[in-house]
Each structure stands twice: as C-alpha cells, then as structure tokens.
Amino acid sequence: MNWVLVFPIAVPFVTAVIAYLARNYPAGRWISLAGSVLSLVASAALMAAVLREGVIAAQMSNWDAPFGITLVSDYLSAVMVVITAITGLATAIYALGEIPEQTERLGFYALFQMLIAGVTGAFLTGDLFNLYVWFEVMLIASFSLLVIGGGKERLDAGIKYVALNLVSTLVFLSGIGLLYGVTGTLNMADLRGAVAASDNQGLITVIAMMFMVGFGVKAAVFPLFFWLPASYHTPYFAISAVFAGLLTKVGVYALMRMFTLVFVGDVGFTHEILIWVSLLTMFTGVIGAAAQMDFRKILSFHIISQIGYMTLGLALYTPLALMGGVFYLVHHIIVKANLFFVAGLAQQYAGSTDLNKIGGLYKSAPLLAALFIIPAFSLAGFPPLSGFWAKYLIVKAAIELNMWFVTFVSLLVGLLTIYSMTKIWGYAFWKPHPEGYDPTPDRAPPRVTAAMITPIAGLAAMTIIIGFFPEPFVQFAQTAAAQLLDPTDYVTTVLGEQP
Amino acid sequence: METLTALIIGILTAASVYLMLARTFMRFLFGLILLSNAVNLTIFASGRMTKGHPALVPYGADAPLQAVGNALPQALVLTAIVIGFGLLAFALALGFETFRRTGTMDTDEMRFAEPKEDEQK
Numbered sequence: 001m002n003w004v005l006v007f008p009i010a011v012p013f014v015t016a017v018i019a020y021l022a023r024n025y026p027a028g029r030w031i032s033l034a035g036s037v038l039s040l041v042a043s044a045a046l047m048a049a050v051l052r053e054g055v056i057a058a059q060m061s062n063w064d065a066p067f068g069i070t071l072v073s074d075y076l077s078a079v080m081v082v083i084t085a086i087t088g089l090a091t092a093i094y095a096l097g098e099i100p101e102q103t104e105r106l107g108f109y110a111l112f113q114m115l116i117a118g119v120t121g122a123f124l125t126g127d128l129f130n131l132y133v134w135f136e137v138m139l140i141a142s143f144s145l146l147v148i149g150g151g152k153e154r155l156d157a158g159i160k161y162v163a164l165n166l167v168s169t170l171v172f173l174s175g176i177g178l179l180y181g182v183t184g185t186l187n188m189a190d191l192r193g194a195v196a197a198s199d200n201q202g203l204i205t206v207i208a209m210m211f212m213v214g215f216g217v218k219a220a221v222f223p224l225f226f227w228l229p230a231s232y233h234t235p236y237f238a239i240s241a242v243f244a245g246l247l248t249k250v251g252v253y254a255l256m257r258m259f260t261l262v263f264v265g266d267v268g269f270t271h272e273i274l275i276w277v278s279l280l281t282m283f284t285g286v287i288g289a290a291a292q293m294d295f296r297k298i299l300s301f302h303i304i305s306q307i308g309y310m311t312l313g314l315a316l317y318t319p320l321a322l323m324g325g326v327f328y329l330v331h332h333i334i335v336k337a338n339l340f341f342v343a344g345l346a347q348q349y350a351g352s353t354d355l356n357k358i359g360g361l362y363k364s365a366p367l368l369a370a371l372f373i374i375p376a377f378s379l380a381g382f383p384p385l386s387g388f389w390a391k392y393l394i395v396k397a398a399i400e401l402n403m404w405f406v407t408f409v410s411l412l413v414g415l416l417t418i419y420s421m422t423k424i425w426g427y428a429f430w431k432p433h434p435e436g437y438d439p440t441p442d443r444a445p446p447r448v449t450a451a452m453i454t455p456i457a458g459l460a461a462m463t464i465i466i467g468f469f470p471e472p473f474v475q476f477a478q479t480a481a482a483q484l485l486d487p488t489d490y491v492t493t494v495l496g497e498q499p
Numbered sequence: 500m501e502t503l504t505a506l507i508i509g510i511l512t513a514a515s516v517y518l519m520l521a522r523t524f525m526r527f528l529f530g531l532i533l534l535s536n537a538v539n540l541t542i543f544a545s546g547r548m549t550k551g552h553p554a555l556v557p558y559g560a561d562a563p564l565q566a567v568g569n570a571l572p573q574a575l576v577l578t579a580i581v582i583g584f585g586l587l588a589f590a591l592a593l594g595f596e597t598f599r600r601t602g603t604m605d606t607d608e609m610r611f612a613e614p615k616e617d618e619q620k
Contacts, residue, residue, distance in 0.1 A: 129575055136582045143589055147596075155597040156611040159524060162590050166531055167519075169586075173579060174538040180572070181545025234612050 002058035004049045005071040005124060007042035008081050011035060012088070012117035020110035029096055032109035036085070036092040039116065043078075043085040050078035055483070055493040057126065065494050066187035070126035072494050074487075075480035076326060080123040080253055083333050086462075087245045088116040090455035094341055095238040097451030103149050103236070111148070115141035115242065122250050126494055128176050128186045131254065135172070135218070139165055142247060145239045146231060157231035164217060164227040172214030178207050189494035191262045192487065201265055208263040208270050215258070219251030221311060222280040225304045229288065232303070233296035233353070237344025240296060244303050245337030249329060252310045256325065259314060260484040267317060274315035279406065282308030282413045289420040295343045295353035295428060298420050299336070302379065305413060306332050309394055312406070316397050322481035324393030327474065331378070331386040331466060338375040338459040342368065345452045346428055355427035362429040367453070369429050374460040376425065378467065380418040386466035389474065504544045511537035524594050524604045528587070535583045539576045546572030 015035025057072040118138030147158035183194035285305025313325020350358035378385035518530030551568035
C-alpha cells in the first residue's frame, strides 16, 4: 500500500484529536501549528512521489478497485493537497494572533484541522461515495467554524450557509445514487468506462446536470452563489481566509474531475452550459463587488467572479484552457486567502472593515499597504504577478477558439476587478481616517502583529515568485491538464492494466 | 415494488419542496429531513429491488449459497443516514440557538448579516 497517499489525510486527523484533548491549554495552539507543519511535509512527500511516477494510487485495506475505496493522486490532486497544506499552515500561524483564548477552549483548532483533513480527503479520493463523505467532513467542520464565537450576525450567516449547502449535498447524493443505479459502480476511474458504455446516455446527461448543480452550489457559480456573500464576511478572519481560499475550490476541483473524467459523453451540451454559467458568474460577481462598501464583502464577491474564470477554463475544454484553469486555481487560493488576512490586520489597526469608517492605513502602516498591493494587483491580473499569467492563459485559449464574446467578457471583468480593488485602496489606505485619528500598528500587541503579518508576507512572496518565474508552474499545469484530458494513466493506475 | 417506491419518493420530494419554500426556518428543516429520506430511498431503489436472501456467507462456505440481495446500496444508505442525522442535529441546534438569540425564525426578518431590504436604497 502506498502510505504516501494516506499521511496528508491522517496527519490533520490525528492533530485534530490531540488538539481537542489539549484545547484548555496553551499547548493546543502549538500542537495545531506542529500538525500543520507535518501536513506540509506529508504533502511535499506526496508531490515528490507524483512528480516521480505521474499518477499514484492506493487501495485501502487491500480491497482491489473497483470494490474497495481508492486513494489516487495525479498532478492536479497533488498540487491541490500541497496548496491546502500551505494555506493550512498560514492560517494556523495567523490564528495564533487572532483567535481569542475563549474560542480556543471551544475546540477551534480541532475543528480547523478537521476541515483541512476533509478538504485533503476530497482531493485525494478516487471513489464517488467517499467524495461525498469527505464533503460532509468538510461541511460539518465549516458549519461549526462559521458560527463559533456566536453573535447574531454569525448565526444568521450560519443559517443561510447551512441551509443551502445541505440542499446541494442532497442533490449531489441523489446524483450518486442514480449514477450507481445506471452503471453499478462508484469508483471514478471505473465510472469512465461504465458511463461511456451505458446505453442510456440521456439519463447520464441528466445525472451530469445533478452533479453540476450539486458542485455548482459548493463552487458558488451563478445562479447558485447566494450563500457566499451572505456568510463569508462574518466569521473570524482566519476562518474566512481559509474558507475563501479552499472551500469553493473543492467544488471547482470536483467539477474539473467529474467533467473531464466521467461526464465527457456530451461535451457539446454540458460544457456549453458551463461556458454561459462561467461568464455570468464572472460578471455578476464583479458587479456585486463594485456595489459593496465593506472590505470583506468586496472580497467575497470577487471570489465568485474569479470562480468563473476557473470554470471557464474547464468549459472551453482545450489543453490550453484547462492548463489556465489549473494555474488559476492554484494562484487564486494563495492570493485570496492572503487578501482576507490583510483585511483582518487592517481591522486590527483601523477598528473596522467598513470602508466608510476606516482610512489612513497607507500613512500609518506602509508595510501592510505594500503587502496589500501585491495580492490585490495579482488578483486584478497585473503583470508580472501570478494573476496575469493565469488570466493570460484563459484569454489566449478563448482567442484561439475564436470566442470573441468570451474574450471580451474576461477582459472586461478584469478591468472591473481593478475598479473595486482601487476602491479598497482609495478608501482604506489613502483617504484620511474619518474620525481623524491615525490607525497605528501599536493598537495591536506586537505578538499579534507578528503572528498575523508573517503569513501575509509569506503568501505575498509566493505570489511574486509565481509571477516572476512562472515557467515551472506553467509546465506543471500543462502536464496536469494533459492528464485531465487523457486520463488513461489515471484509469490504468487505479484499475490495473486493462485487457 | 419499484413503482410504489418511485411514487413514495415523488410524494416525499413534493412535500419537502413545499415545506422548504416556507419562510419559517423550522419548516425548511422539516422539508430537508423529508428530502434526505427521499434521497436515501432513491439510493436504495437504485440498487434494484429483488427478492433475495441476506448477503451472508454460511460458516465453512466461500460464497453465499442462494441469490442474495444487493448489500452495497444498504451500506451507502446507512452511511448517508448517519451523516444526515449528524448534520440535521447540528442544523436544529443552530436554529434553536438563533431563535434564542434573535427571537425570530422568519427568514425574511433574518437580516443581521446583510442589510435589510429598505436600507439598501
């Protein structure tokens, strides 16, 4: 058995248990931090194995596929696991500064590690029902993290988040049931052949649509995104950063996996729908952001807008577009989590996230301003930052297909993104503080500032590195896209050589 | 048997959609409970409803002696029920806590995290 696939899931699980037992002691937070470091090591080992062998798979308890549960990792899964571990580590450091002791006692770190375990599991599983289980692990942890700490706002946000996500889960689950009824298997690699061989292609397309709706709610695409702007601005900043970075991306990953591996029988129909959904997602998201006046609400709407680019990469369904989609996914997680981290520190300094109530951060906290500029401009797609390459690949793919309307919308949305980013910049950083006082870094204790600014600086450095040296990352994304478009390697690694 | 199950699933789904469209959060939750039962029945029915014996292997034999029922959907449903139970318990607790703090279960009045309709202008 290939243990390298098990550790990235097992480490956060075990950490969660220990962190829960130690929740009443200061040791709890250091256990969480150590667990996150170990997760990063485990995911790096996974990445090394994948780079060496292409695709790796492990059959749990030695039950052969398609009967047992398979863990499998190709390039896409491996990079998602690594990026999850990086975000997890950044959040674990950030939480040292932000999370009050009272919340720690409620088991914050245990829930957080459980969330990371759920996300990692979803990326690594090769079994559809197992994917559902990981989704649930992730959901129940995220429900609790969203409302932890209480308050009317959080409870209200929690109700909307829980309600819509539970409905999407049920749609996903009934899709699984029907797919099993048609094909008689739940192993994703085995499903590829079984779905293609099915003589009931009409029903398969219906099931594909159920999956698209189920994952679409999780990924927050138009018109299913309403839970996201209703909830992401309420929890602790560390939590909203990890949600913004990872949770919707699990939905995008699941869409990418299912609509390249399994549901490829009617690409003209399913992926055409995805194109329009993506364009509307991009546009409504960025328009929503332009209307908001709150740091985190603007960022929340931006998530939706950016999700559109990623699903567009999948929808165009060419090697270049998928490569852009994968690159976008990775770049976006780093940048978006970082922007929420910045919002948290800005709130510490200036006392609010409402843009009408804050200001003057450029004068009093120039370091924070510099660290905001990097992810903000990267998100908007300024060269030479990582976002430029991500957008460039997607737009180029659209041009190569002669889809001028798609190209136009992608570029327009990029422009509007800059508009709402300059709004944050202008209100929060440039204009003087409305109450006339200088938001000073002294307002936050040095220990808090240190814990919160370290992950911001680290992630900003990663954005710059990807921006200036995109070559290895682009090549990696290219191989990942090639594996998605031709999953022969994936299928044979899971099922063994086919006769 | 399949027809009967399909009808039951249909009725459960219709009732749950009706309940979920109500403004009260409690009704929404009851709708969700019905819907999750409908989904569980769907999974159960998709494993084909045949008359069979329990999927047990007698002592000393390598395989079941008679035709057995499909055990996999039952395992899936069992997992789904357990998970659904946990999620619904959480949702009920969340609903109760929200009612205790805010004094309302009307989703139109639950605008604490978002601006109210008339405040947006």
